[in-house]
Amino acid sequence: MKIALFATCIVDAMYPQTARATVKILERLGHEVVFPSGQACCGQMHINSGYMDEALPVVTNHVKAFEAESYDVAVAPSGSCVASVKHQHPVLAERCGDSALKARAEAVGAKTYELSQLLVDVLGVTNAAEQLGSHFPHKVTYHPSCHGMRSLKLGDRQLDLLKSVAGIQVADLPEADQCCGFGGTFSLKNADVSSAMLQDKTKNIESTGASLCAGGDASCLMHIGGGLSRTKSDATTLHFAEILASTLDEPVSVTGEILVGKAGVR
Amino acid sequence: MSNVFMGMPTLPVFGDGNLHIEEPFPAAAHRELGNTQMRANLRHATHTIRDKRLKVVAELPDWEQLRDAGSATKNHVMANLPALLEEFETNFTARGGIIHWARDAQEANQIVADLIREQDTTEVVKVKSMATQEIGLNEYLEEQGISAFETDLAELIVQLGHDKPSHILVPAIHKNRTEVRDIFLAEMPNVDPNLTDEPRLLAMAAREHLRRKFLSAKVAVSGANFALADSGTLAVVESEGNGRMCLTLPETLITVMGIEKLLPTKDDLEVFMQLLPRSSTGERMNPYTSLWTGVTEGDGPQNVHLVLLDNGRTAALADKYGRTALNCIRCSACMNVCPVYERTGGHAYGSTYPGPIGAILTPLLTGIKSEENSTLPYASSLCGACYDACPVKINIPEILVHLRGEDVDSKRGEKKLPSQMDLMMKGGAWAFSSGKHLGLLEKGLPLGKLAGGRDKKIKRLPGIAAGWTQSRDIPAPPSQSFRDWWKKDHEPVAPINEQEKLTK
Numbered sequence A: 001m002k003i004a005l006f007a008t009c010i011v012d013a014m015y016p017q018t019a020r021a022t023v024k025i026l027e028r029l030g031h032e033v034v035f036p037s038g039q040a041c042c043g044q045m046h047i048n049s050g051y052m053d054e055a056l057p058v059v060t061n062h063v064k065a066f067e068a069e070s071y072d073v074a075v076a077p078s079g080s081c082v083a084s085v086k087h088q089h090p091v092l093a094e095r096c097g098d099s100a101l102k103a104r105a106e107a108v109g110a111k112t113y114e115l116s117q118l119l120v121d122v123l124g125v126t127n128a129a130e131q132l133g134s135h136f137p138h139k140v141t142y143h144p145s146c147h148g149m150r151s152l153k154l155g156d157r158q159l160d161l162l163k164s165v166a167g168i169q170v171a172d173l174p175e176a177d178q179c180c181g182f183g184g185t186f187s188l189k190n191a192d193v194s195s196a197m198l199q200d201k202t203k204n205i206e207s208t209g210a211s212l213c214a215g216g217d218a219s220c221l222m223h224i225g226g227g228l229s230r231t232k233s234d235a236t237t238l239h240f241a242e243i244l245a246s247t248l249d250e251p252v253s254v255t256g257e258i259l260v261g262k263a264g265v266r
Numbered sequence B: 001m002s003n004v005f006m007g008m009p010t011l012p013v014f015g016d017g018n019l020h021i022e023e024p025f026p027a028a029a030h031r032e033l034g035n036t037q038m039r040a041n042l043r044h045a046t047h048t049i050r051d052k053r054l055k056v057v058a059e060l061p062d063w064e065q066l067r068d069a070g071s072a073t074k075n076h077v078m079a080n081l082p083a084l085l086e087e088f089e090t091n092f093t094a095r096g097g098i099i100h101w102a103r104d105a106q107e108a109n110q111i112v113a114d115l116i117r118e119q120d121t122t123e124v125v126k127v128k129s130m131a132t133q134e135i136g137l138n139e140y141l142e143e144q145g146i147s148a149f150e151t152d153l154a155e156l157i158v159q160l161g162h163d164k165p166s167h168i169l170v171p172a173i174h175k176n177r178t179e180v181r182d183i184f185l186a187e188m189p190n191v192d193p194n195l196t197d198e199p200r201l202l203a204m205a206a207r208e209h210l211r212r213k214f215l216s217a218k219v220a221v222s223g224a225n226f227a228l229a230d231s232g233t234l235a236v237v238e239s240e241g242n243g244r245m246c247l248t249l250p251e252t253l254i255t256v257m258g259i260e261k262l263l264p265t266k267d268d269l270e271v272f273m274q275l276l277p278r279s280s281t282g283e284r285m286n287p288y289t290s291l292w293t294g295v296t297e298g299d300g301p302q303n304v305h306l307v308l309l310d311n312g313r314t315a316a317l318a319d320k321y322g323r324t325a326l327n328c329i330r331c332s333a334c335m336n337v338c339p340v341y342e343r344t345g346g347h348a349y350g351s352t353y354p355g356p357i358g359a360i361l362t363p364l365l366t367g368i369k370s371e372e373n374s375t376l377p378y379a380s381s382l383c384g385a386c387y388d389a390c391p392v393k394i395n396i397p398e399i400l401v402h403l404r405g406e407d408v409d410s411k412r413g414e415k416k417l418p419s420q421m422d423l424m425m426k427g428g429a430w431a432f433s434s435g436k437h438l439g440l441l442e443k444g445l446p447l448g449k450l451a452g453g454r455d456k457k458i459k460r461l462p463g464i465a466a467g468w469t470q471s472r473d474i475p476a477p478p479s480q481s482f483r484d485w486w487k488k489d490h491e492p493v494a495p496i497n498e499q500e501k502l503t504k
């Protein structure tokens, strides 16, 4: 299968190793990965902040970039960005009165999958140890990000994949379904409430005794990891793609540059 | 029929009353977050209701279909509102009721005060009602020398405590029972000075206090949960039975109801009477449901009035992307599951309607430009818990985003210096609307390392970004973006491990 990678802006710029892990997993399964070079961002930050006029060129760019490439399916290691591509792009196009763009955005959206969705629903991966050779001998806990859980209805796909990694120990996160408080520019505009939500999330993570909190959205992980780092916690965050990419021969290399908090794994 | 003619307004008539917040949400939230007693009470209460709701909802295999049916019925009502209102008016009037149309809070308050004065009294008992809170009826009546006594236990606590409700279903959710006891001891006439904080004793004290009021009041004021167009019937759904007393004992009953509360037929109650109790109190069924149709000679109130309130509802209906907010049946499920509400409480929202529904309904009723109401749609992380819980499937996150757009657009014309957020968004639009632009920007990423300390973390940022670093570090950016790595190294394909060495 020819799979187009939508790296997402934050992963592209700040967490390149997450996109590289995604490529690694897909190639390991024997698929061809392409990277549409015109891609930039899904526009979610603009849309969710109410800057619709400014969001329009961003959304148009995304649609164009993915129309320019030929592929079977597109994938992004982010529930939130995929939800935006699938649900927000057509709505924005309609709001801006561009029905042609709406139809094009719907077509791109229909072919776009979140990573665990693609792995489980399309590629039939249910056992990461067996099918991907995933090996990660560490204790982790897992935070399901809101947009993946509620907009995309990912259910336990990410968690089940994690649990099927060889050597891993997955501890249940108390109040896992509660939002971490990131919310894009919410974290700036309502910094106090966002911080209060973050505090509860980091406390719950620490109560598990795991040194890593895995998740599927780099932005939430940056926020949670940043909070853990500020409170000098021993725990930090890691994208589940990197755990799936980790094998006995090539264990995930977690450097200080990559993780916000103290690296739990070296 | 009063002489107020609603007619066809040429411009949207926005609502007034207790809908205008005076303080921006972030500032109010900052204050409320500091109230640790309130936060503990609220956390306990919302989590308890949440769990109860989940349990009773899980019992119904057709819950999702019920939500769909509720949503479809309400959409139908909003699409046919003028015709249904007329049908309701005809039936209500034919059964001896009298309808009054009120364009806004001011008109509604005047109508109610005049009707009370006609009965030659200065005291009324009240059934818990959101609409009368929205129009500020109690305060208005007080100015007119009329005392309104709240009879719902929680409303009574709020009223005696000279406080404001903080939740639409449990107005005193921010108080624990010790605080309630203290309010009763200080404010309730003839209260037993040895009153403890045992819930049963607190309820008995309230009952004794209220019983005197029920028996002497000549006029009751209520809201309504539903109005059935095909029969002209009104319905109130409650837990305590105080409402039933108000609806049946006094000679005169005045109901104030928003025009959006209509249902086409009594059969529709089948759906809503399953949705509402389970979503609000987490009960399979509520203890008291009262339905009344006009006047029955020799039984119950002989003067039955209904004030149909617009107060911005027509304006909300005109908003294509916001109008489903009118489908709300005020169950309060959205606030019970909201992580923002859980931490700030209802007072931070500054309006009669708190929580997620308040964050959309308040600015829809008043217009986005009203005072600080434009800060309300930002009071959400867009986590979507409210949408999942809403029994009539109002897509609250989508409407929040829509209203943020209205807010930004409403400020575009203003000749002010662009805000930091404006600049950030304009810059972002440039960077994110082309792979080339973003690639160029990413080339500068290694410079970001300078901002990071020896531990490669950025701990303080200026301007609005300081909101981020008040509680979170940020990693110094990597040496190479994914895009660059891909370009340089993926073709010809090299194993990732090799590349990793290169980036170090």
Ligand code: SF4
Binding pocket: B279, B327, B328, B329, B330, B331, B332, B333, B334, B335, B357, B386, B389, B390, B391, B392, B393, B394
């Ligand atoms: S918006 Fe939905 S969940 Fe919230 S109070 Fe209204 S009906 Fe209930």
